[in-house]
Amino acid sequence: MVARINHGTRIAGVLLYNKLKLDAGKGRVLLCHNLPLRPVDGRIDTRELCRAFEPWLAHPHSRVQEPVFHVSLNPHPGDKLDEMQLTEIATYYMEHMGYGDQPYVVYRHDDIARSHLHIVASRVQADGRAVNYQDYKKRSKALTEQIERLFGLIPAVRGQQQRPFEELRKVCYKDSDLKAQLASVLHHLTDRYRFASRGEFSTLLRLFNVWMEECRGEVAGRPYAGIIYGALDEQGEKVGKPLASSRLSRQFGYKALTQEYESTKRWIRDNRKALAPTRAAIREAMKRCRSAGEFAQALRPAGIAVIFHRSREHEGRIYGVTFIDHRNGLVVNGSRLDKGFAANRFEELFTARAQEPETHALSQQEMPRQMTIREMPDAPTIPTPEQDIWTEHIEAQPWESHHGMGLLGVLMDEAARDTWEPRTPIPRRRRKKKRRNL
Incomplete structure (x- = not known):
């Protein structure tokens, strides 16, 4: 079982x-739970529910x-659970996460291949303080593992886990609801990837x-x-x-x-x-690849995707390169990862190799075996390495994406990773107390 937690400002x-x-x-x-309403035949008046939370x-x-807590609990597709078990x-989850005395509503969704839960609750306790949120991701992961053992569910271990976030597209x-689409993408990507600059995040x-x-x-x-x-x-x-953050x-x-930057x-400095x-996988691929497409495919078995940024004004010259390391959850510019991975190095490398005889080309036997990606319903079609994606980027310059089987498919697979490092909570600014004149 995989849990996905969001905190928000508006419950409506x-x-x-x-x-x-x-x-x-x-x-x-x-x-x-702890609300003056009861569902009738699986339905409820949403307007009255909003008033009950007020x-x-x-x-x-x-x-x-x-003040809004929203979690989705995603069992394995092989787990056949009835409404009582759900x-x-x-x-059990809400009780052990500290929400046993809080008002919350539990929804069952059947819009995909397996039933899953969405739970909406108030983070504000009766005394006005927030429910404990320290290390909530670690506690939630440990709790879902405990639930798997207690209820005999299929464990969400690496290689077995399902893809719980079908809305990641x-x-x-x-x-409809552009705001919800943007929030979904932003939540999923910021939870699973690190980035050290606006350019990396934008890519x-x-x-x-x-x-x-x-x-x-x-x-x-x-x-x-x-x-x-x-x-x-x-x-x-x-x-x-556009929408403001x-x-x-x-x-x-x-x-x-x-x-975050x-x-x-x-x-990066400490790890x-x-x-x-x-770095070793990238250097090895640089030794034997003649083109950007071959280079991207050679990196695929190592769980690395690459995006080359090209300038249309300068005949497609590479002016930037970004690596997406799925295993470490890192989006990083080439020069930040290693000085030898700067954009000019790749431009010189591929230009020189293109003029040489095809001694460096990878044979069919040497080509890395491509990983199978399960198709998702309504998943977008991703261009192959031979296709160019021209879009506005730095100084209105285009960029080209080379990602073998399709980078989006890898990102969707990685959305179900069972490990992550908790984010440092953002400190709140304390209000200054006014002094009273005695």
Whole structure:
């Protein structure tokens, strides 16, 4: 079983998302805990449910900035569970995560090949304080493993685990609820990948038709900085109105991303041994590959994808290279990973090899065996290495993606990773107390 936890500011959007599943006949309400409502035939009045949560979320003494708790519990497709068992699992999980006295509602979703749960709760306790969230990801993972043993479920171990996040797919502007699509992609990618710059994060987002931009300025003499996100069409052009990060989550804002960049830079410096196999795989591929396509395929067995950024103004010259190390959950520029992986090095290498006889070309026997990727319903079609993806990037220059079997497919497989490093919680700014004149 895999758990996916989100914290949010507005409960109405989460409840509306679940209501849409109910209206489509792809979901049922299993339980309302510590709420003055009861589901009838698997349905409930969403408007009344919002009102029932209000006294908790609007607590006069609460300073919780993201008071909404939303978790999805995803059993293995081979686990055949009835509603009673699913309800027991949900209750056990919430009790041991510290939400036993909190109001929450449990939904069952049947919109994919297996039944899974969505639970929405208030993080604000009766006294206005937040439910303990320290190391919540570690505690949640240990708890899901305990539930697997207790209920006899198929364990979500590496190589056996299911793909729990079917909603991880390219953003489609034409579909409804663009905000929910953006939030889904951002949550999944920031949970599973580190990045040390805006450019690295932007490269990852563009694979899912999402663009980001920093906004800086000055208002009334005070400087400000923020982030906006928006959708791209299949040609890489911006479409629709962008959304400010504050409408999605604080963790996608300027301050949180700046902290993430610095944290990743420290991680890269402190984990040279962990990245040694990645560097070795890249160096080995550089010795024998003649082209960007061959290079990408040679890296695939090592769990590495590569994106070459090319300049249309300079006849497709490589001006940047980004590696996505799926095993370490890292998106990194080539020169940051190693000085020998700079863009100019690859430009010189592939140009020189193209002019040589095909002694360096990989034979069919030497080509690495490509991994099988299970098809997902409604998953986007990914271009092959021979196809160019031209889209706006740094200084309106295009970029080219070479990713063998399809980088998005790998990202979807990696979305179900069973290990991760907990993020450092963002410290809250303390209010200064006013002194009283005695």
